[in-house]
Amino acid sequence: MALQFRDTLSGETRAFVPLSREQTTIYSCGPTIYGPAHIGNFRSFLFADLLVRWLRARGQVVRWVVNLTDIDDKIIRAAAAEGVEIRAMTDRWEAVFRADMAALRMSTPDVMPRATEHIPEQVALVEQLLANGHAYRADDGSVFFRIASWPAYGALARLDPEAMRVGERVESDEYSKDDVRDFVLWKAAKAGEPSWETAVGTGRPGWHLECSAMSMRHLGEQIDIHTGAIDLIFPHHEDEIAQSEAATGKTFVGTWMHCAHLQVSGDKMSKSLGNIARVSELLAAGADPRALRFALISAHYRTSLNYTPDSLAAAGAAISRLDAFQTALRARVAGGIAGSGDADASAQTIAASSWERFARSMDDDLAVPEALAALFDLVRDGNRALDAGCSGAAATAMLATLEQIDATLALLPAAAELPHGAAELLEARRAARAAKSWSDADRLRDELAALGVVVEDGRDGQRWRIGGVGE
Ligand SMILES: [Zn+2]
Structure with a gap:
């Protein structure tokens, strides 16, 4: 189209x-x-x-x-x-x-x-x-x-x-x-x-x-x-x-x-309601700017966007999934495992079809909800291909699609935010979990924590964030 x-x-x-x-x-x-x-x-x-x-x-x-x-x-x-x-x-x-x-x-x-x-x-x-x-x-x-x-x-x-x-x-x-x-x-x-x-x-x-x-x-x-x-x-x-x-x-x-308009918890933003959310104040109060960006771009521009107290948390969770996926892909690229034929074939298909869906949606009057659906299907199916043991080359293809999509959405972290060695540990831990080696997974989590990387396990596999002092 x-x-x-x-x-x-x-x-x-x-x-x-x-x-x-x-x-x-x-x-x-x-x-x-x-x-x-x-x-x-x-x-x-x-x-x-x-x-x-x-x-x-x-x-x-x-x-x-x-x-x-x-x-x-x-x-x-x-x-x-x-x-x-x-x-x-x-x-x-x-x-x-x-x-x-x-x-x-x-x-x-x-x-x-x-x-x-x-x-x-x-x-x-x-x-x-x-x-x-x-x-x-x-x-x-x-x-x-x-x-x-x-x-x-x-x-x-x-x-x-x-x-x-x-x-x-x-x-x-x-x-x-x-x-x-x-x-x-x-x-x-x-x-x-x-x-x-x-x-x-x-x-x-x-x-x-x-x-x-x-x-x-x-x-x-x-x-x-x-x-x-x-x-x-x-x-x-x-x-x-x-x-x-x-x-x-x-x-x-x-x-x-x-x-279209933005509403806050179903109301128009207004001085009289005292519900005006200012960007500089939200950021000063610790809002993650990437999550705020996600929350503000995620609805179709011609539909009203309802911003609620949960919006930032939901957007933050979405950002974490993207970060974790990118990290896992990079680790697989660095790890260079031989891969399995089936997983590689599906990873290549996922990489190509995700970009096509994303592009088709954006071409259609910037249909961002459909474009985001294509992105998160890439995350879900890509994680499955990683779990199924796809190769570094297949991960490279998916990483290229992820980054190509992100040139428009601008949601991924700036490069090199993980401490040295952490990507390899995250990949090793993913493999340990896939093999149900829970004691290895726990040990690797502790090693990552020592590098300042906090790992949590969720629906789409492990997620990570850079932990603060005392965490
Ligand atoms: Zn004007």
Whole structure:
């Protein structure tokens, strides 16, 4: 099956063909950097990361832009409340965001542009829209997009343009505009707020404008894929389409992909419920970043993800199974036993079919649950082949598949986390258990413990972890 994605605008699942063979362009709406990102934000960013990783695994050259919103009403209010300069505050939260990103193994985007560093591009877009009649200046000097001039408005969110009462954000009270639906492109300067002196007046850009301007600056007037959380469909992405296409006369985005909500124990995350789970706080409290990544990517991106107190533990158990399998494979590769013909044949089949299933699932609009099922079938059947005495060469084939899959999922430990000699002891213990030599297995467990490796026996064979002091 060819690679296909569901496009929010058309509502169709379509074969994905980038505009250029040279490069696939992806823009993802990034964080507003005035506080710590929560797991709902990161669900959306990690979905985009999986998309980028998968396209790269499929051989595409991807250029990925994730913007940083560093000026808006919330940021201005937060900096004022703290009594700090806006730039000092946004620098601090950008650093936290980047640390969270690295911990959760999100690929580093090719560009992470800041809105305040792209004022000329935003001003140019406003000038263009004023010139071609899609924007107008209000009495106070603010500039609005004229929705009546853009009949396609509402197509992404499937709104009825006549019935809708949109744009009823803060500015609808604060600025005079011709039509309540119109949205602000440029906000005239107000006392106590940052502003820029520009060709379209002294003021600051509206939030929607930055994504169109930065996308065009770094990826061109037309891009292949635009991602974001579903709550950005309206008005943010609807406004992006209108202002971009009204300015350029070209289709702005080939495929719109939106990530569904994350709930916490069945509720929406909200300040009032006090259930906002922030990534930096979870990590500081000792959450395993790989388990958190697993928990956040494991549902299909278009289905709601329910995060519960058990999610991390379940994800941690899944990660342990992967770690144990990788260790066992490496040990068998190092051990170089002759192997049995039947076990080798089944290991080779498992290695090939697991990759095919994984790839087919990911090609089908990033069907991660099915892709994970293929991965854990590889673990289960691969462990059986190991128990049945497959050779080092057969283990090499399964290890290659495991690592090929992990280039997209990014769940396995960084290399060389086992102390020297431990892999061989783990392999010897697996063999002892298979031969029901329980006293040998116990002795090997003690030898591993002396190296700091704690071994536990589970459904899929032995698992290990690096033990702490006193364990
Ligand atoms: Zn955006």
